[in-house]
Amino acid sequence: MSRFQPVDPDFAARIRDSFARQGAMSHLGAQMMRVEPGEVEIELAYRPEVTQQHGFFHGGVTGAIADTAGGYAAFTLIAADATMLTVEYKINLIAPADGETLIAIGRVVKPGRTLTICEIEVAAVKGGVTTICARGMQTLIRLEGRPDRPAG
Amino acid sequence: MSRFQPVDPDFAARIRDSFARQGAMSHLGAQMMRVEPGEVEIELAYRPEVTQQHGFFHGGVTGAIADTAGGYAAFTLIAADATMLTVEYKINLIAPADGETLIAIGRVVKPGRTLTICEIEVAAVKGGVTTICARGMQTLIRLEGRPDRPAG
Amino acid sequence: MSRFQPVDPDFAARIRDSFARQGAMSHLGAQMMRVEPGEVEIELAYRPEVTQQHGFFHGGVTGAIADTAGGYAAFTLIAADATMLTVEYKINLIAPADGETLIAIGRVVKPGRTLTICEIEVAAVKGGVTTICARGMQTLIRLEGRPDRPAG
Amino acid sequence: MSRFQPVDPDFAARIRDSFARQGAMSHLGAQMMRVEPGEVEIELAYRPEVTQQHGFFHGGVTGAIADTAGGYAAFTLIAADATMLTVEYKINLIAPADGETLIAIGRVVKPGRTLTICEIEVAAVKGGVTTICARGMQTLIRLEGRPDRPAG
Numbered sequence: 001m002s003r004f005q006p007v008d009p010d011f012a013a014r015i016r017d018s019f020a021r022q023g024a025m026s027h028l029g030a031q032m033m034r035v036e037p038g039e040v041e042i043e044l045a046y047r048p049e050v051t052q053q054h055g056f057f058h059g060g061v062t063g064a065i066a067d068t069a070g071g072y073a074a075f076t077l078i079a080a081d082a083t084m085l086t087v088e089y090k091i092n093l094i095a096p097a098d099g100e101t102l103i104a105i106g107r108v109v110k111p112g113r114t115l116t117i118c119e120i121e122v123a124a125v126k127g128g129v130t131t132i133c134a135r136g137m138q139t140l141i142r143l144e145g146r147p148d149r150p151a152g
Numbered sequence: 153m154s155r156f157q158p159v160d161p162d163f164a165a166r167i168r169d170s171f172a173r174q175g176a177m178s179h180l181g182a183q184m185m186r187v188e189p190g191e192v193e194i195e196l197a198y199r200p201e202v203t204q205q206h207g208f209f210h211g212g213v214t215g216a217i218a219d220t221a222g223g224y225a226a227f228t229l230i231a232a233d234a235t236m237l238t239v240e241y242k243i244n245l246i247a248p249a250d251g252e253t254l255i256a257i258g259r260v261v262k263p264g265r266t267l268t269i270c271e272i273e274v275a276a277v278k279g280g281v282t283t284i285c286a287r288g289m290q291t292l293i294r295l296e297g298r299p300d301r302p303a304g
Numbered sequence: 305m306s307r308f309q310p311v312d313p314d315f316a317a318r319i320r321d322s323f324a325r326q327g328a329m330s331h332l333g334a335q336m337m338r339v340e341p342g343e344v345e346i347e348l349a350y351r352p353e354v355t356q357q358h359g360f361f362h363g364g365v366t367g368a369i370a371d372t373a374g375g376y377a378a379f380t381l382i383a384a385d386a387t388m389l390t391v392e393y394k395i396n397l398i399a400p401a402d403g404e405t406l407i408a409i410g411r412v413v414k415p416g417r418t419l420t421i422c423e424i425e426v427a428a429v430k431g432g433v434t435t436i437c438a439r440g441m442q443t444l445i446r447l448e449g450r451p452d453r454p455a456g
Numbered sequence: 457m458s459r460f461q462p463v464d465p466d467f468a469a470r471i472r473d474s475f476a477r478q479g480a481m482s483h484l485g486a487q488m489m490r491v492e493p494g495e496v497e498i499e500l501a502y503r504p505e506v507t508q509q510h511g512f513f514h515g516g517v518t519g520a521i522a523d524t525a526g527g528y529a530a531f532t533l534i535a536a537d538a539t540m541l542t543v544e545y546k547i548n549l550i551a552p553a554d555g556e557t558l559i560a561i562g563r564v565v566k567p568g569r570t571l572t573i574c575e576i577e578v579a580a581v582k583g584g585v586t587t588i589c590a591r592g593m594q595t596l597i598r599l600e601g602r603p604d605r606p607a608g
């Protein structure tokens with residue numbers, strides 16, 4: 001059971017729809033897995049298009065899916081007519097992102113009327129072994145009365 | 153004139169070669185522009201493949217090119233047989249990344265034997281107007297005797 | 305000339321008064337020096353009461369005066385009936401804080417209706433030589449209609 | 457049981473001795489409570505000497521005891537002839553630090569040969585109710601062959 005109670009019962013559909021409109025995530029090949037109140041999981045399969053120069057997952061890509069997982073974790077707890085923007089994020093790359101799959105999990109630490117704080121964690125799965133490769137924190141701001149849609 | 157003196161006179165060629173091997177950067181369409189001692193500039197043209205759900209540049213992509221610019225800025229100051237890894241980065245998204253082009257600049261603040269600190273800044277250019285959209289800091293670690301090449 | 309225009313012409317007096325009510329700052333011996341629109345400087349003289357175990361200025365104290373300098377830099381730009389709270393700060397300790405005096409400067413990078421972003425820098429002065437010993441970033445939130453006073 | 461195995465069996469005595477030499481911590485009134493492998497707890501009683509202008513615990517003081525708790529958590533896992541320095545820390549102040557006591561806990565997330573990553577958490581206790589008021593992350597560097605003593 002989640003310790004958070006979502007305001008919008010249809011939060012999961014709303015979030016999956018928003019994620020599908022993120023051109024960058026589909027271009028990288030990221031997939032949204034679990035969507036629960038206050039927690040979202042994103043997966044990214046290994047391929048040369050997501051690597052840095054040593055052949056591991058790129059640290060910036062690791063940060064990008066972590067930012068997205070945290071952003072949508074915060075998004076699960078807001079009303080249908082609001083949107084959520086990242087204010088800042090900080091991520092420590094604590095082990096090489098080496099594996100077949102990268103799994104980013106965003107978790108709400110403190111939801112707020114204006115600001116929400118999330119923790120973000122990324123693990124690399126290699127041959128069935130899961131290793132945490134990044135940990136971070138993220139601050140988000142809620143914009144009310146601004147549906148999560150492109151302008152125009 | 154730069155206030156830093158590179159150890160490897162061929163640093164620019166080495167860095168452009170390393171950047172070319174970053175599958176993620178070419179997949180996103182990022183291009184390396186200026187490479188100077190302690191400062192590197194990366195450009196990213198707008199297209200749907202780099203956006204978030206409102207149609208702006210994705211915050212995670214903004215962070216990814218900033219991380220890369222800072223990483224290579226640090227890279228300009230090390231010996232040819234060493235490599236540089238990001239320890240952590242923190243980025244504030246201070247304005248919508250709205251424009252035709254995103255320009256990320258990484259600058260070394262403090263080079264060190266083991267750790268190097270960079271500041272990272274990203275600007276969006278729209279109709280000729282440049283707006284700073286992100287600011288951050290980054291810590292990197294130098295690994296000596298480990299050339300910047302994939303293993304094997 | 306500052307690039308910022310303060311809303312409250314009496315901002316400097318208001319800020320010096322607020323700083324004087326910070327028990328922690330006077331207990332540490334910190335003094336407010338320059339107060340300009342978007343920029344504030346705080347000084348701390350060396351004494352055993354502000355050290356870590358090696359006899360340098362304590363990193364947490366360095367962070368505390370940096371947080372305070374940044375907070376009041378943001379404070380210079382708000383109305384008289386508002387207050388400012390730190391959302392988060394991140395600081396890199398880039399050299400030993402070794403000297404007779406520590407000087408922390410907070411500068412507004414991006415003022416905002418809700419959030420303000422500052423950069424913070426701390427220098428140690430030793431025998432007339434100034435060395436940057438810390439650099440960081442800070443996010444602050446403005447609370448309107450809440451004067452900067454203790455409740456009750 | 458801790459998931460970490462200390463290298464130095466006398467780590468707790470060594471850490472309590474080091475903490476006792478931190479002039480800033482005793483001046484603020486901070487006390488070292490639990491010292492376990494990879495985890496350290498520091499307590500600070502409320503008094504006017506540790507406050508900000510609204511009468512709550514000062515955010516910079518909150519950060520200072522969190523930095524100290526994390527630093528000593530990392531310190532528990534190193535050899536007797538080494539020392540540990542903070543590279544950087546980032547802290548989110550997520551609720552007012554309002555109470556009779558502040559409790560900072562530092563926990564090692566990833567110990568390393570050169571760098572160690574900690575998470576830091578601070579809670580305020582008011583009338584028996586404990587509220588998390590800050591969360592952060594910290595990066596530390598180990599210096600070998602440099603005992604934790606003032607030079608000279």
